[in-house]
Amino acid sequence: MSSSDSNKPSPEVMLAFYRRLYPFKSLFTWLNHDHVPSKLFTQREIAFSLPGDVYIRYNSFNTADELKKQVCQLNPTRFEIGPIYSARPRDRKTLRAGTLTPILRELVFDIDMTDYDPVRTCCSGADICKRCWVFISAAVRVMDSALREEFGYEKLLWVYSGRRGIHLWISDKEAMGLTDQQRKAVVGFLTVVQGGKESSKKLNIRNGGKLPPSLAKAMEYLKTVFGALILSDQECFQSKEGYEELLKAIPDSRVVDALRTKWEASPSRPSEDKWADLHRHNLMVALEDIIFNYTYPRLDIEVSKHRNHLLKAPFCIHPSTGRVCVPLDLDMIEKFDPKEVPTVQQLLEELDNLSKVQDPSAPREHHSDWEKTSLKPYIDILDRHAQSLVGETRKDNRSKPVSTSPRPLSVILDMGL
Amino acid sequence: MFKGGQSTSNDYGSFQVENFGTLKYPFTLNFYDEPPTFDVTIEDFETSALDRLRILAEIESSAARNRSWEETKQVTSAQCSKYLPLSPTMTKSLERDAQRRRDHLSHFVLRLAFCRSEDLRRRFVKAETTLFKIRYDEDIATEREAFLNSRDFNWIPVDPNEALSVDKDYRKSEKYYKVKWTRVPDLVEKRKVVLKGGWAYVPSRELSSIVFQEFEVRLEKALETTARLLPRLDEDTRIVPILDNLSQGFLSGISSDWANNSGQTNSDELKAEQIDDLAKKHFPLCMRTLHSTLQRDHHLKYAGRQQYGLFLKVLGLSIEESVAFWRKSFSGFTDDQFNKKYKYNIRHHYGLEGKRVNYPARSCMQLLMDSGASDHGCPYRTYSPENLQTALLSAYSPLGLRQSDLGEVMAAVNTKHFHVACTRVYEITHASNGVSKGQGLGNGESVTHPNEYAAKSMELLKSSEAMVVDS
Ligand SMILES: [Zn+2]
Numbered sequence: 001m002s003s004s005d006s007n008k009p010s011p012e013v014m015l016a017f018y019r020r021l022y023p024f025k026s027l028f029t030w031l032n033h034d035h036v037p038s039k040l041f042t043q044r045e046i047a048f049s050l051p052g053d054v055y056i057r058y059n060s061f062n063t064a065d066e067l068k069k070q071v072c073q074l075n076p077t078r079f080e081i082g083p084i085y086s087a088r089p090r091d092r093k094t095l096r097a098g099t100l101t102p103i104l105r106e107l108v109f110d111i112d113m114t115d116y117d118p119v120r121t122c123c124s125g126a127d128i129c130k131r132c133w134v135f136i137s138a139a140v141r142v143m144d145s146a147l148r149e150e151f152g153y154e155k156l157l158w159v160y161s162g163r164r165g166i167h168l169w170i171s172d173k174e175a176m177g178l179t180d181q182q183r184k185a186v187v188g189f190l191t192v193v194q195g196g197k198e199s200s201k202k203l204n205i206r207n208g209g210k211l212p213p214s215l216a217k218a219m220e221y222l223k224t225v226f227g228a229l230i231l232s233d234q235e236c237f238q239s240k241e242g243y244e245e246l247l248k249a250i251p252d253s254r255v256v257d258a259l260r261t262k263w264e265a266s267p268s269r270p271s272e273d274k275w276a277d278l279h280r281h282n283l284m285v286a287l288e289d290i291i292f293n294y295t296y297p298r299l300d301i302e303v304s305k306h307r308n309h310l311l312k313a314p315f316c317i318h319p320s321t322g323r324v325c326v327p328l329d330l331d332m333i334e335k336f337d338p339k340e341v342p343t344v345q346q347l348l349e350e351l352d353n354l355s356k357v358q359d360p361s362a363p364r365e366h367h368s369d370w371e372k373t374s375l376k377p378y379i380d381i382l383d384r385h386a387q388s389l390v391g392e393t394r395k396d397n398r399s400k401p402v403s404t405s406p407r408p409l410s411v412i413l414d415m416g417l
Numbered sequence: 418m419f420k421g422g423q424s425t426s427n428d429y430g431s432f433q434v435e436n437f438g439t440l441k442y443p444f445t446l447n448f449y450d451e452p453p454t455f456d457v458t459i460e461d462f463e464t465s466a467l468d469r470l471r472i473l474a475e476i477e478s479s480a481a482r483n484r485s486w487e488e489t490k491q492v493t494s495a496q497c498s499k500y501l502p503l504s505p506t507m508t509k510s511l512e513r514d515a516q517r518r519r520d521h522l523s524h525f526v527l528r529l530a531f532c533r534s535e536d537l538r539r540r541f542v543k544a545e546t547t548l549f550k551i552r553y554d555e556d557i558a559t560e561r562e563a564f565l566n567s568r569d570f571n572w573i574p575v576d577p578n579e580a581l582s583v584d585k586d587y588r589k590s591e592k593y594y595k596v597k598w599t600r601v602p603d604l605v606e607k608r609k610v611v612l613k614g615g616w617a618y619v620p621s622r623e624l625s626s627i628v629f630q631e632f633e634v635r636l637e638k639a640l641e642t643t644a645r646l647l648p649r650l651d652e653d654t655r656i657v658p659i660l661d662n663l664s665q666g667f668l669s670g671i672s673s674d675w676a677n678n679s680g681q682t683n684s685d686e687l688k689a690e691q692i693d694d695l696a697k698k699h700f701p702l703c704m705r706t707l708h709s710t711l712q713r714d715h716h717l718k719y720a721g722r723q724q725y726g727l728f729l730k731v732l733g734l735s736i737e738e739s740v741a742f743w744r745k746s747f748s749g750f751t752d753d754q755f756n757k758k759y760k761y762n763i764r765h766h767y768g769l770e771g772k773r774v775n776y777p778a779r780s781c782m783q784l785l786m787d788s789g790a791s792d793h794g795c796p797y798r799t800y801s802p803e804n805l806q807t808a809l810l811s812a813y814s815p816l817g818l819r820q821s822d823l824g825e826v827m828a829a830v831n832t833k834h835f836h837v838a839c840t841r842v843y844e845i846t847h848a849s850n851g852v853s854k855g856q857g858l859g860n861g862e863s864v865t866h867p868n869e870y871a872a873k874s875m876e877l878l879k880s881s882e883a884m885v886v887d888s
Contacts (some may be wrong), residue, residue, distance in 0.1 A: 101535075151598065152615030174599065174615070181602050188606030205608070212608050213584055 009012040009344045011051070014074045014317065017344045020351060020369045022315055023379045024070070027281040028064035030157070030314075030386040032079065033171070033393045037063055040104070045082030045089045047310050048074050057082075057310075058089040077319045080310035084176075105307040107175040107183060109151075111139050113164035115298040121234045121242070126320075130337045131233055131387045133386050136166055137333045138225045139297035142218045143168065144330060146190060151175075155381060155392070157385050158333070162318025167311060171389055173180035173396070180306050187304045189214070202249070203289045211288070219288060222295045230271070230294045237271040246274070249290050255281050314382060317344045326378040327385070342374045350374065422734070437833060442517035445503045445556055446549070446565040449639075455520050461519075462526055463659050468500035469523035470663060473544040478690060480543075481745035483752075490551050497551075505557050529656075530663035532644040539662055542640065546633045553625065569625055572596050575618060583618055584611045591619045600634075601626050687733040697815065699874035701839060701867045702796050703784060704728050707813045710792065715749045721793040722759075726766040727778040731868045736767045761885035780866045785835060797835040803829060809833075809842065816846035839864045843874070850877045 009017075017360055046067065048056045056074070061067040067124065083102035084088075092100045113120075113128050113136065122131045140158060147153045147170065157173040178186070190213065192205055207216055230236045237243040243263055247256045263269055278287060303309050316325050319388035324345040328336060350373045368381055464855060475496045479489040497503070501520055524545070531541035542714055546676040553561065572594035580587045587593070598617040604626050606612045610617040619627065687695075696708040707725040711717045717725065722743075729739060743763050782793045796808060806823050822845050829838035840863040844852050857863045858873045 115640075149614070150612035178599065182599050185602035185606035189608055189612070205609070210586060213611050214584075214608070262881075 006170055007343060008320055009317055009343070011075055013344055013348060014077070014204060015072065016348055017174055017317065018068070018071050021347055021373065022068070023375075023382065024064040024068040024071075026379055026382045026386060027313065027315065028067070029390060030171070030382055031389045035390065040084055043084050043086070043088050045085060045308075045310070046313075047080045047082060048076040048303075049078050049080070050074060050076050058092055060085075068343070078316040079313050081313050082240075082310045083307050101402075102307040104176045105178075105309075107178055108309065108311050108313070109143065109145060110161070110303040111136060111143075111166050111168075111169040111297060112161075112300055112302040115300065118245075119230075119234070119236060119294050121236060121238075126164055128338050130339070133336065133338060134225070134229045134233070134294070134334075136294050137336070138222065138229065140166060140330070140333050141221060142297050143190065144262065145221075146214055146218070146299040149217075150189075151186065155385070155389060157314075157382070158328045158330065159314045160326050160328055160336070160338065161312065162316070162323045162341075163321050164338075166328075167314075169314075170320040173392070178307075183195065183307065184305050187299065187301045187388075190291050190297070191299060191301060200323045201289075201293060202251075203292055205292070206285075209285075218296065219291065222291050225295050227275075228290050229273070231275055232272060235271045237274045237296065240267075242271075243274060246290065249286055249293070250278070251286060251329075252281070252283075252284065258259075315378075324375065324378070326375075327380055327381040346377055347373050442508065442514060442521070443730060444560060444567065445505060445517070446552055446561065446564045447517070447521060447524075448568070449524050450635075450636065451523065452525050453518075455518070455827055457522060459655055459659075461522065462656075465501075465519045465523035466526035466530070466659075468661055469520075469527055471500050473497045473527070473541070476544045476547045477540065477745070478741065480547075481689065481741045483685040483740075483744070486617075489547070489555060493548065493551050497548075503552070506560050506563075507557070526639060528643055528664065529647065530660040532640040532647060533660075533664065536748070538637070538640045538644070542636050544708065545636060546629060549632050550625075550629055554629065556717075565628070570596075570631060572624070572627060573620070580618065583613045593618050594621065594624060594627075595619065596627055600630055602641055603630070613845065686735070687738060689734070689738045692729065692734070692742055695871070695875070698878070699871045701864065701870040702808065702812060703794070704871070706796050706808055706868050708794065709812075711746050715747055717793060721764075722762060723766070724779055724784070724793050726763060728867055728871075730766055732871055736764065739763055739767070778866070778868050781836060781839075781864060784867070795835055795839075797830050797838050798833075802830070805830065812843060813846050817848060818842065818845050836863045836865065839870070841869060847874065847877060850881050852861060852877070 001280070004286050028037075028041060029035065031044060032038055033049060034040075035194045042062050044060055045057065046061065048059065048071075048333065059070065061070065083105035086097055086099060086101050086103050113123075113132060114125065116132065120132045120135060123129055144156060144158075147156060147168075153175055155174045157169045157171070159167045159169065161167055165315050174355075185277050192203060193201075205211065210216075211219060235242075237246045240387045247260060250256050250259070259274075262277065263274060303311065312325060314327055317323070318325065322345055323341045324344065324347070325343055351369060354372050356364065370376060434659060472493060476489065476493055479492060484492065501516075501523065503516050503520060504513045506513070510516075527541065527545075531537040556564070563717055573596070575593040575595050577587070577589055580593045585752075595616045595618050598605050598610075598612055598615055598692065601610060601617050601619060601623075602848065605612065605617060609623060610619050611616070693712070694706070696705055700708060704725060707717060707721050712723070726739070726743070729742070734742065740760060740763055743759060744752075744755055747759060781795065785791075785798055796805060800808060806827065809818060809823065809826065810820065826838045827842050829835070829841060840857045841854075843858065843864060844854055855861060858869060864870050
C-alpha cells in the first residue's frame with residue numbers, strides 16, 4: 001500500500017475515534033504523573049489543528065474529561081502537546097504581560113525518515129517500508145542507550161509518528177526541568193550527522209584522534225548494523241552514484257583512483273565486496289566516519305532545543321495514512337512494521353463487528369471499548385509507562401523534606417536612599 | 418586590568434597579617450550573593466551604574482563585531498581600568514575597598530534596570546558573565562584560588578579507579594571532578610566531558626566552566642526574583658527615571674549622551690553604535706520606520722534590509738560597522754544563523770558578493786514605485802492615513818512635530834504629493850536649526866533621495882554646533 005491520501009479519515013470517522021477509542025485517561029496520567037490533577041496537566045498547553053490550516057493554541061484543561069469534551073466538540077485532525085507554563089495558558093489574556101512562561105516540558109526528540117533520503121535506496125520522501133525502518137530502529141537503539149547510560153534517564157517513551165518517523169518523550173523529573181540551554185547541550189552531545197547533508201562528510205568528533213567513549217560505544221553497535229543494512233540490504237554502494245559518494249569520503253586520492261578503476265570495470269560488484277576492497281587500505285578513521293554517516297541517528301534538532309516546542313500527542317491519527325501514532329516497546333523495535341499499525345478505519349470496523357456479536361441489550365461502556373480492539377497492546381504500553389511515573393511521584397512525595405523557600409532578595413530598597 | 422603579575426612569596430607574605438575572611442570584600446571576584454546594604458547618594462547610584470554600563474556595552478559590541486576572546490579581553494580590561502578599576506587584594510591600595518564597593522553597587526543598580534524584560538535579562542546575564550570570565554582570567558592565580566576555596570562549588574573529586582571505569586583513556590596525571598551534567602551544558606554540548614548516569618566527569622583544566630555556569634545560573638535566578646519584587650520600587654520617583662535611562666542606553670548600544678560625554682572618537686568614521694541616535698535625529702520617515710521595526714523585531718524582511726542596508730552604506734557605514742550593526746540588531750539569531758543567512762546579504766550590498774556590483778541606495782522615485790507591501794517603500798504612500806499620522810508623531814514629536822502640523826502634511830499626502838509632505842516634515846523638524854517653510858533641504862529643494870535628507874540634516878546640525886562654538 002502506498003502512502004497516498006486514499007486513507008485520509010473523514011471527520012465522522014475522526015469523531016467516532018475520539019468518542020469511543022482515544023485513551024484520554026491514559027494520556028492524562030502520563031502527562032500528569034499522578035491520578036490527581038496537578039499543574040503538570042492543568043497548566044499544560046494543548047494546541048488543536050483543525051481542517052483548513054486552523055491552529056488553536058494556548059488551550060489548557062483541568063481534567064481528562066474536560067479535554068475529551070473539547071476534542072469531541074472541535075474534532076481536530078490532530079492535537080499537540082506543549083510545555084507546562086507558569087500559569088494556565090487559557091488564562092493568558094488576563095495575566096500580566098510576560099508572566100506566562102514555559103517552565104517544564106518533557107525532553108523530546110524527533111527522527112524523520114526523510115532525513116535519511118540520501119542514504120536509503122528502497123524508498124524516498126514520505127514512503128517508508130520495513131526495510132528502511134531498520135535505519136530508525138538503529139537510531140532508537142543508539143539514542144535509547146545514550147540517554148539512559150550517559151544521561152541517566154529512565155522514563156523514555158518511544159512513539160511511532162504515524163507515517164515515517166518516531167518521537168521520543170522523556171519524562172524524568174530532571175529532564176522535564178531542563179532549560180533551553182541544557183536541551184541544546186543534549187542535542188549537541190547526541191548530534192554527529194546533520195540530516196540532509198551529504199553522506200561523505202568528514203566528521204569532527206574525535207578528541208586527540210580518539211572517539212569519545214559515548215561514540216566509541218555507539219560505533220561498536222553501529223558496526224553490527226552497517227553490514228546487514230547498508231551493504232546487503234540497501235546496497236548503498238551498488239550504483240555508480242552510490243559508490244562515488246563513498247569514494248568522496250576517502251582522503252587518499254591514489255586509493256580512490258585505484259578503486260574507481262576497479263569498480264568501473266565490474267559494474268555489478270556488490271556493496272559488500274566494495275567495502276571489503278576498502279578494508280585492504282589503512283583507512284580506519286574514514287571507515288568509521290562512513291559508518292556514522294550512514295547509520296548514526298539523524299535528529300530534527302529544532303524539536304528538541306526549545307521547551308516550548310509543540311509535538312503531536314500519542315494516539316493521534318496521521319491525517320494522510322489514517323494510522324494511529326502508537327507507543328512502542330523497545331523490545332519490539334526491530335520487529336516493528338509500520339504497515340501493521342492499525343488504521344482508524346480498521347479499529348472502528350473492529351468495534352462494529354464486536355457490537356454485532358455482542359448481546360445488544362448489554363450496557364455499553366465506551367471507556368473500555370478499546371479493550372477489545374487491536375489498539376489494546378499499545379495503550380497497555382502507555383499505561384504501564386504512566387504507572388511508573390505515578391510510582392515515582394508517590395516516592396518523591398514520601399521523601400520530600402520540609403521545603404524551605406529561598407530568602408527573597410532585599411533589593412536596594414534598603415539602601416537608605 | 419591588574420598589573421599584579423607573578424607575586425613573590427615575599428610581598429604575599431607581608432600581607433598575611435590581613436585576614437581575608439574579615440574583609441568586607443575579600444576578593445576581586447564577586448558572585449554578588451548579597452545586595453548592598455550601605456547608604457549611597459543618588460549620584461553614586463547613577464554614576465557607578467553608568468560606568469559599569471560602558472563596560473557592558475563594550476562587551477556587547479565585542480560580540481557583535483566577532484572579536485576574538487583575546488581582543489575582547491583586552492578592550493574590556495581597558496574599559497575596566499578606566500571606569501571600574503579593581504585592585505588586587507595584595508596591593509595596599511587605600512581605594513581597594515571603595516573600588517570593590519563601587520563594583521558591588523553598580524552591579525546591583527544594573528540588575529534593577531535590566532530585570533524588567535526577558536530580552537534585557539538575557540543580554541545582561543551574557544554581558545555580566547563575560548565580565549566575570551575576563552576578571553577571572555586576569556585575576557592573580559593565588560587570589561583566584563583563594564576565591565574558589567571560599568565557596569562550595571559542590572564538585573566531587575573522583576578517585577582514579579572510578580575515572581578509569583568511565584574513560585579507559587583516563588590519564589593519571591589529571592584530576593577529575595564530577596558534577597551533575599546539567600551544571601556544565603557547554604562542556605556537554607561539545608562532548609568535552611565523559612558522562613555516566615547523569616554525572617559529568619570534568620577534568621581539572623575545565624573546572625572554570627562550572628564556576629562560570631554557576632555565576633550565570635545564579636544571576637539568571639536573581640534577576641527573575643528581582644523582577645517580581647520590582648513593582649515595589651515604582652514608588653520611588655527618583656530611581657525610576659534613572660533606571661529607564663539605563664536600560665534605554667543598553668538597548669541602543671550606549672546612550673548618545675554618554676558616548677558624547679566620553680569624547681567622540683574619529684568623528685568622521687560612522688560607528689554601528691551611533692546609528693540609533695542618528696536615526697532619531699536625522700532619518701526620513703521611510704528609514705526611520707525601518708529602523709524602529711528592526712529594533713523592535715530584531716529582524717527585517719529582505720526588501721526592508723535591502724532598502725535600509727544600502728541607505729546606511731551611502732550614509733557612510735563601513736562594511737565592518739555594517740556587519741556589526743546588523744549582527745547586533747538581529748539579536749535573536751545565533752552567530753551561525755546570522756553568518757549563514759544574513760551576512761552574505763550585507764556584504765552583497767557592498768558589492769563584496771554575488772555580481773560584485775556596488776549598488777546605489779534607492780532614490781525616492783524607486784521607493785515610490787516599490788509600493789507593494791507596507792513594510793518598506795515610501796510610508797507616505799504605503800501607510801493608511803491613521804497609521805501615517807501615528808508614525809509621524811511617534812518619530813518626530815521629539816524634534817518638534819505637533820499634532821497641529823499634521824493637517825498640512827496630510828493635505829499633501831492626500832493629493833499624492835509625497836515629496837512635498839516629506840519635505841514639509843523636514844522643515845518642521847529642523848525649524849530649531851533655523852529652517853523655515855519653503856526652504857526645503859536648502860534653496861527650496863525638495864526631498865528626492867533619503868540619503869540627501871539625512872546628509873542635509875546632519876550637516877545642518879554640525880554647522881549650527883560649530884556656530885555655537887565660534888561665538
Ligand atoms: Zn523503504
